[in-house]
Amino acid sequence: MANQEIKSSNSENEAKKTTKEKIFDASVDLFSKKGFNDVTVREIAKEARIREGSIYNHYKNKEAILDAIIDYFKSEITQSNIPAEETTNLIDKGPEAYFEGGVKMFMARINIPQMEKIWRLVCIEIYHNAKIREFFKKELLEEPLAGWENIFSIMMEKKMIKPVNPRTLAYEYWSYAIFLVFEYFILKYDEDFDSFMNLGLEKMINHTRFLLEAIKIEEETN
Amino acid sequence: MANQEIKSSNSENEAKKTTKEKIFDASVDLFSKKGFNDVTVREIAKEARIREGSIYNHYKNKEAILDAIIDYFKSEITQSNIPAEETTNLIDKGPEAYFEGGVKMFMARINIPQMEKIWRLVCIEIYHNAKIREFFKKELLEEPLAGWENIFSIMMEKKMIKPVNPRTLAYEYWSYAIFLVFEYFILKYDEDFDSFMNLGLEKMINHTRFLLEAIKIEEETN
DNA sequence: GTCTATACCCTGATAGAC
DNA sequence: GTCTATCAGGGTATAGAC
Known part of the structure; x- marks a missing residue:
């Protein structure tokens, strides 16, 4: 956490950036606006003021810049995963607490300025x-789905929620997150212009409440 | 419905196609594989065997071919909308029947070969x-959401389903469809290689069952 | 490392004979 | 309408002076 300021964000201390960082940041800006194909190397150079x-002293070619951005994205996403040990602790606090944790986890993956x-x-x-497609499928679709399926199975075993198909439930929960991203x-x-963090959080909480209501154990069964 | 075979599908009666149709079909093929930007006019010509x-005798430019495809898509989608009168009739048959109708309506929008x-x-x-983005937002997101919100409101008034926020419910239902498309x-x-029709239908029915279970009126309240 | 200058290729689109 | 031939422009990437 000491020298983790490698990717300095936008307009701040522009002067301190290395040329490679300038190229990286300019590319993130332009690619995210227009898409990879519609950005020319000339534009990147102009935006980076070089x-x-x-550019070719720092990156082999245009594709290599995109690769570097993808690698950065991958590492940020992977870092923000919740370790397995914490998971079991969280479950015992009940479905509400766990869902809340899940939403925060999801949002943490987005709430970094350049991210x-x-x-x-x-x-x-x-x-x-x-590369992007495979990563998305694995880390943002299949792995979370499997994770939530596991969580829901445990919750059902512990009689914390109604018994339904855990796979279905995982899809019901997670597909909404993917929808929000889309x-x-x-x-x-x-x-x-508001950030996804602000807009998506409310919707995801809404979704969570609805789902929770659908699968909670009725009081009257006592 | 008589002379509606204008867009002849793939390999069938290739000879009978007009040149304009050849260009149209070749473009659909290539654009859907590689995206608009990565397809060259030369490729289209080669695929269409002209x-x-x-090409420029039939379309003003490359963009105009895409526009023609989008217009075709729009008209096919808009045609398959269920008229408002039928809606009210369907509702009285109960939530199950209506959901089933909804799924079929959704699938009908996709189950045409070239579509x-x-x-x-x-x-x-x-x-x-x-153009695509605005159409998608309006006709495939906002309009269906408003439609389902209305349906759910009516169902609640008629005590056919539990009273929950109809807007939330509309999102819960429809967001899954968008997720499946994505x-x-x-x-x-x-x-x-299986068509969306086959793969998506089962998942959408699964989703519908889950949602129905969540909002059905409990028998015990009688 | 950064610059200027440029090579070389591929793109969409057009002109004009047939 | 379809063809051949060609253009002008813009794309990535490189060479070589500084």
């Missing part, structure tokens, strides 16, 4: 870039 | 093409 040729732009970039390049970063990114 | 220059490719094209160009056409299009 000459075109200098919101990279999320946008990931969403718009997902069809086009195999809705925000693809459909509404240009118009909603 | 010369490059001939599956165009759906893919729409999904991958949605960030990039304002999952299939973006994440899994290359690998799943």
Whole structure:
């Protein structure tokens, strides 16, 4: 956490940035707005206030810049995963507490200044870039689905929630999160200037409450 | 319904196609695979087995081909909307029947041979093409959400389902459909050779059952 | 490392004979 | 309508002086 300020954010201390960082940040900006294909190396150079040729001293080619951004995204996402030990502790606090934890976990993956732009970039390049697509499928779809399925199974064993198909329940829960990402970063990114953190959080909590109501154990069974 | 075979599908009677149709079909094929930007006019000409220059006798430019495809998509989607009168009739048959109708309505929008490719094209160009994005937002997100909100409100008034926030319920229902579209056409299009019709139908029915269970009126209240 | 200058390729689109 | 030939522009990437 000491020298973790490698990726300095936007307009702050622009002067202190290395050229490589300038290229990285300018590319994040442009790619997230226009998509990889529609950004030219000339534009990146202009935005980074350097000459075109200098870019190739830091990155092999245009594709390599995108790769670096994807790697950064991957590492940020993977870091924010909740360790397995904490999971078991959280479950005993009841479904409400766990859901709340889940929402916060989900939001933590987005609530880093530059990450919101990279999320946008990931969403718009997902069809086009195999690396992004495979990562998204594995780390943001299959792995969370399997995780939630496991959680729900445990909760059912402990009679904390109604017995339903845990796989179905995992899909019911998580698909909404993916929908929110899609809705925000693809459909509404240009118009909603509020961050996903603020807009999505409320909707996700709403969703969680609804689901909780559907699967809670009725009091009257006592 | 008589001369509605204008858009002849793939390999059938290739010879009978007009040149304009050849260009249209070749473009649908290529755009849906690679995206608009990564397809060249030369490729389209090759796929359509004509010369490059001939394309411009039928379409003003490359963009105009995409526009024609989008217009075709729009008209197919709009046609398959259920008229308002039928809606009220369906509601009285109970939530199960109505949901079933809803799923079929949704699937009907996809289950036309060439439409599956165009759906893919729409999904991958949605960030990039304002016309597609606005249509998707209006006709496939906002309008259905408003429609379902209305349906659910009526059902609640008629005490057919539990009283919950109808807007929330509409989101709970419809967001899953959008998720399925996204999952299939973006994440899994290359690998799943089965049509969305087959794969999505089962998942959507599963979802419907879960939601129905959550909002049904309990028998014991009698 | 950064700059200037440029090579080389591919793009969408057009002109004009047939 | 379809073809051949071609253009102008813009794309990535490189060479070589500083």
